[in-house]
Amino acid sequence: xxxxxxxxxxxxxxxxxxxxxxxxxxxxxxxxxxxxxxxxxxxxxxxxxxxxxxxxxxxxxxxxxxxxxxxxxxxxxxxxxxxxxxxxxxxxxxxxxxxxxxxxxxxxxxxxxxxxxxxxxxxxxxxxxxxxxxxxxxxxxxxxxxxxxxxxxxxxxxxxxxxxxxxxxxxxxxxxxxxxxxxxxxxxxxxxxxxxxxxxxxxx
Amino acid sequence: xxxxxxxxxxxxxxxxxxxxxxxxxxxxxxxxxxxxxxxxxxxxxxxxxxxxxxxxxxxxxxxxxxxxxxxxxxxxxxxxxxxxxxxxxxxxxxxxxxxxxxxxxxxxxxxxxxxxxxxxxxxxxxxxxxxxxxx
Numbered sequence: 001x002x003x004x005x006x007x008x009x010x011x012x013x014x015x016x017x018x019x020x021x022x023x024x025x026x027x028x029x030x031x032x033x034x035x036x037x038x039x040x041x042x043x044x045x046x047x048x049x050x051x052x053x054x055x056x057x058x059x060x061x062x063x064x065x066x067x068x069x070x071x072x073x074x075x076x077x078x079x080x081x082x083x084x085x086x087x088x089x090x091x092x093x094x095x096x097x098x099x100x101x102x103x104x105x106x107x108x109x110x111x112x113x114x115x116x117x118x119x120x121x122x123x124x125x126x127x128x129x130x131x132x133x134x135x136x137x138x139x140x141x142x143x144x145x146x147x148x149x150x151x152x153x154x155x156x157x158x159x160x161x162x163x164x165x166x167x168x169x170x171x172x173x174x175x176x177x178x179x180x181x182x183x184x185x186x187x188x189x190x191x192x193x194x195x196x197x198x199x200x201x202x203x204x
Numbered sequence: 205x206x207x208x209x210x211x212x213x214x215x216x217x218x219x220x221x222x223x224x225x226x227x228x229x230x231x232x233x234x235x236x237x238x239x240x241x242x243x244x245x246x247x248x249x250x251x252x253x254x255x256x257x258x259x260x261x262x263x264x265x266x267x268x269x270x271x272x273x274x275x276x277x278x279x280x281x282x283x284x285x286x287x288x289x290x291x292x293x294x295x296x297x298x299x300x301x302x303x304x305x306x307x308x309x310x311x312x313x314x315x316x317x318x319x320x321x322x323x324x325x326x327x328x329x330x331x332x333x334x335x336x337x338x339x
Contacts, residue, residue: 078298082246086254124256161298 037203038171038196041178046145050106050135053118058104058135063172067200068102069193070170071184072146072153074109075121079160080167084184088132088169089125094194096131100174100201103132106145108153108163110136150178169193173200234314238307242300251319265289267320274315275308275331276338305332 049059069091073081088103095101107113113121118134136142146153146165153165171180171193179200182193240249246258253260261267265288266274277286281299285292303311309328316326324330 076296076298079245082254082258085257086248089255121257126255 038173038179038199041180042150044148044172044176044178046148048137048141048145050137050142051115052129052133052135053115053122054129055115056129058133060176062133063102063104064176065100065174066102067100067174067197068104068172069197070104070106070149070151070172071168072106072108072142072149072151072165074107074161074163074165075113075117076109077161077163080185084167084169085125087184087187087190089127090190091194091197092127092132095197096128098201101131101197105132105134106142107134107136108139108142108146108165110139110142150181171196171200173203232317234317235310236314238303238311239314242303243311246297251315259293259295261315261319264319267315268323271312271316271320271324272334274312275334278308278311279303279335280338305335308335 044060046060049057052058069088071084071088073084075081085105088105092103107118113136115136118136122129122132122134143153149170151166151168151170153163155162156164167183167185169182169184169190170178171182173179180193180196182196183189236244247253247261248258251261253262266277270288277297279299279301282295282297285294287293305328309326309331312331313326316322316324
């Protein structure tokens with residue numbers, strides 16, 4: 001009841017003062033970090049071509065000069081993928097009309113996730129193939145691609161659905177540099193990702 | 205009256221209705237444990253589903269007059285077409301064959317309490333009886 005006790009007026013003032021100092025520090029800290037560019041974590045080099053839900057061949061050249069977010073999933077995944085996809089949809093809805101931006105989801109179960117299955121999946125999510133590519137391909141090449149994006153993916157018969165994979169999203173800039181990793185299962189992390197995409201769009 | 209005592213009144217006036225509201229909200233929505241562990245990632249914490257990919261549970265015949273079919277549907281999964289109401293949907297849902305009768309009862313009670321249309325009173329006996337009729 002300290003705050004309501006007028007007799008302890010001076011204590012209230014001290015607390016209010018401390019609060020102001022902390023808030024100022026936090027806001028200054030935020031300004032500082034948003035002025036600094038996002039770090040460069042690595043360079044993307046994918047020597048493979050994959051096939052998307054429209055049966056088009058998708059190679060790295062499609063992403064040259066584009067900002068994009070990549071992830072790994074499979075359509076019959078019973079655990080984290082649905083949450084990742086609902087978070088990815090938030091990013092899609094925000095940037096689908098921006099021609100500098102793309103989304104790229106790789107299936108780690110390419111034997112099941114054929115072009116037809118991916119096409120049906122995309123239709124159910126009501127997503128446009130030109131903004132969000134769902135791709136399938138040679139399994140070993142997809143797993144190696146996950147490694148190149150800094151994400152884990154492997155088969156494991158004991159895991160639910162038969163595969164283990166990272167639930168993270170990788171953010172790549174126009175020069176093919178990795179600029180951040182974000183937990184695709186956490187709303188706050190994806191809020192941060194959406195902000196960071198905006199920062200990359202503003203980069204010269 | 206001292207300013208100290210004067211200030212207590214507004215505090216009480218805010219706290220009392222807040223307490224009343226909180227106690228009023230304590231309706232029985234069942235135990236979400238099984239639902240959150242096995243179902244929420246696809247069907248959503250609020251049963252809202254995800255577009256046409258994972259159906260919403262908020263308007264399902266399986267939580268109304270077809271509730272007797274639900275234990276088999278959950279334990280065997282779905283692969284292909286199911287008809288609910290006047291809509292046919294092509295669905296792929298994994299089988300949850302490892303749920304115990306207790307877990308199944310807790311889950312279906314939770315579904316019914318949150319998104320069902322009332323009616324049928326559930327029990328473990330009834331669930332096991334329904335499970336014996338699975339195709």
